[in-house]
Amino acid sequence: MDFNLLPGIQEFEHWATQLITWLSLNLLSWPVILQLVFLLVLLPFSRFLGKKIHPLATEWQRKSKTPHFLKLILTNLLPIIPWVIFLLMLWITLGGLFQLEASGRSRFLINTVASLTLAWVVINLTTSLIKSRVVAKLVTLFIWSIAALNILGLLTFAQEILDAAALDIGGLRISLLMVIKGVISLAVLLWAALAFSSLLERRVKAVPELTPSVQVLLGKLLKVTLIGLAVIIGLKTVGIDLSAFALFGGALGVGIGFGLQKVISNLVSGIILLMDKSIKPGDVIAVNDTYGWVKSFGARYASVITRDGIEHLIPNEEFITQRVENWSYTNSWVRIRVPIGVSYSSDPNEAIKLCIEAAIENKRIMDEPEPNCLVTGFGDNSINLEVRIWIADPQNGIGNIKSALMLAVWDKFNAAGVEFPFPQRDLHIKGPVEIYTNPTPDNV
Structure with a gap:
């Protein structure tokens, strides 16, 4: 690294001389000092008027029926009303000086400040379209600084200073x-x-x-x-x-x-997933303990939203290395099994018929393949049935369709007199037992 390219003392002295010369030619004179005093009085007066006008302008902007584009300009103009007033007053002053045929030095400072203020207003209106306020402020200050240096004739001087501060790194x-x-x-x-x-x-x-x-x-x-x-x-x-x-x-x-091997692994995994189409936005999946639908794919992770509204950010690598259930890979059809118990005192054929009717009446349950109900076993207290149904929208929930079906079965069983089972126990006493109520020494 070569530090010989850094500016030396002679260059700093040369720049200081140029700056002092510019100040003496442009600022250190009585006409300029009088203009400076005038500006110092005009600036707080403009801010005072801006505070008075701001509420009126806000109310007018809210109630006026102007086009949306003009309303947007007015909304962005409200925070800089004092500067707009200050600029208008400067223009009025310059117009008066031109009418009086004042010399260029007598209006130099006012003309320069008017140009700087105009640049500030225009740049503020332009950058107000940027959503981030911090970025908008930084861009405003930077662009206005360049405009100010150009207006003051110091842009070339500033470029020379910045270009002189240099380092030589590897040529x-x-x-x-x-x-x-x-x-x-x-x-x-x-x-x-x-x-x-x-x-x-x-x-x-x-x-x-x-x-x-x-x-x-x-x-x-x-x-x-x-x-x-x-x-x-x-x-x-x-x-x-x-x-x-x-x-x-x-x-x-x-x-x-x-x-960064993990980051690159997730990036490559995401590209592979998108290319082989094994998982895509909108799919209903289950990976590890997470069940939900894929909202979007990022460079590093996939966003999976569960039925609870929780958004899981799962690294793409897990979809490659882990076992994933894609409920909508080929199609979105999903079969659901709902166990139902019937009392031994009820007719199982009637119960099967009512279960199928309850499934057919639900709009989310598909007609083809048609709902089915089977006897799966004889339990201790019930005849075990299982209703098997198909749905085409698993992203809308599995638990809610089970609940709706069981409620419909409950209503139909109650209406038809079909009993639900409950635990029962039979107590068998093999023989009489003698009970002693008043113990004596003979029977103790």
């Missing part, structure tokens, strides 16, 4: 200016790549000929490809030779092989 010259340009280019390209990939992903999902797993796979591949291109283009735009990262790439590969 690659890295300056602060290059880093800033790289970060900006990469941020813009990544934002464009993510936005474009989201648009393409929505287009892919709208194609009915593609299965859900293929749609997810294409969406993920497009996103990874576009992000990779954005990173490469971002590095090339700032003049970085990608061959300089060969050593770093080798070290990164070793790190991935040892430290």
